[in-house]
Amino acid sequence: MxxxxxxxxxxxxxxxxxxxxxxxxxxxxxxxxxxxxxxxxxxxxxxxxxxxxxxxxxxxxxxxxxxxxxxxxxxxxxxxxxxxxxxAENDLRMEDPWHCRFFADDGESFLPVYSKVVSRERVSGKGAWTRYFPDASEHLVLITRTINVNGEFDVLVRFYLDSRILPRLSKASLRSLDGLNFKTLIANELSVPITRITHDINVIKFDVATAQATGTKAGEAGLFMRAAAMMGATACVYYQEFSIPATSRVLSVPDQLPKMGHTSR
Structure with a gap:
């Protein structure tokens, strides 16, 4: 204290x-x-x-x-x-993965996923992320990675963060981020709990870059999911974009509000 x-x-x-x-x-x-x-x-x-x-x-x-x-x-x-x-205590210990969860054949368990970081770079200019990080133009970092779902298909993920809030993710070696459960690192690094998760999903046609990353063809339709983790009313912890190829697998969207509470120390 x-x-x-x-x-x-x-x-x-x-x-x-x-x-x-x-x-x-x-x-x-x-x-x-x-x-x-x-x-x-x-x-x-x-x-x-x-x-x-x-x-x-x-x-x-x-x-x-x-x-x-x-x-x-x-x-x-x-x-x-x-x-x-x-x-309030952080309560981010949820079933893995948190966002990119697809049901297995039993309809209850989730398929295994494997992630690999493609790149990490500073972000300049404006985009969909500006809504969530309006004052972080000099500190905004984009981590691009692919998530393979059970060897069946690849999801392209763009993960935006403010390096002042999550410095370890912005500085760790790229190799150390492969297969890393980001939410575990976030839970250990945050001083304030995530209080709200937002999800928006629509169907889009993949551009050339997205098609190459997901092993599909340019112009093919797929799901585009945006997920933002908020602390308090307006402060954003991270914003992610998922490009998901057409699949018969069912995507599970997690609860909007993580459980909060106080645990004695």
């Missing part, structure tokens, strides 16, 4: 003149979320009490309570009666 002095430093920005026009509780909510994301408070850590936060900040107890309620509603903070407020 951070020292009291360091905790006071977290709120120093709130003493400066503010010209944003944002409500006080929104400003406090933003500062708390930034501190959690930066690792000042980690999953399972207890936050200062409402009274302590009111003393550390220039805001009233009512403003503090409203900010904490907002973080609770977003799933970032959990309140335990008689114990206080805690940073």
């Amino acid at each position: 951070s020292t009291a002095a360091n905790t006071t430093d977290v709120f120093a920005v709130l003493a400066r003149p503010d010209r944003s026009g944002a409500p006080k509780y929104m400003r406090l909510c933003s500062v708390l979320l930034q501190a959690i994301t930066a690792g000042h408070w980690k999953a399972g850590d207890k936050l200062p009490t409402e009274e302590e936060l009111a003393e550390m900040t220039p805001f009233s107890l009512g403003t503090v309570q409203r900010a904490l309620r907002m973080l609770v509603d977003q799933g970032v903070v959990v309140r335990l009666h008689g114990l206080g407020s805690f940073v």
Whole structure:
């Protein structure tokens, strides 16, 4: 746990003149979320009490309570009666794989998958990812990989991340990323829980590059799935695009909301 002095430093920005026009509780909510994301408070850590936060900040107890309620509603903070407020635990331990799951013949278990990283590069310009990372133009990284499903077909995956949030994925050797369960690394690296997963799926015609990567022909139709993992209301952990060839296999889309909770340490 951070020292009291360091905790006071977290709120120093709130003493400066503010010209944003944002409500006080929104400003406090933003500062708390930034501190959690930066690792000042980690999953399972207890936050200062409402009274302590009111003393550390220039805001009233009512403003503090409203900010904490907002973080609770977003799933970032959990309140335990008689114990206080805690940073919610990450709960990313789900059946592998998380997104690219296809049912086996029994209709219950999932087919094995094998991943290989093709490239990693910095991203410039605008695209579908801009919606999720509007302020990360200098820090956005794209990891392109292929996922082979049971030796039957290949899925092309484009994985976008902010290197400030997931530095290990942006720096690790490419060979070490082959076959890596990204969600396990993310669970170990994140200081804030994933609170929402979004999925959008439509049918597209593959371009030449996608066809080559998936072993299909340009112009053939396939599924295009977008998946974004969010922490809180607006902060994106990662955004992925899956190009899936036509297959008789049934794709399983995971639950939208990972289970959240506090575990004693």
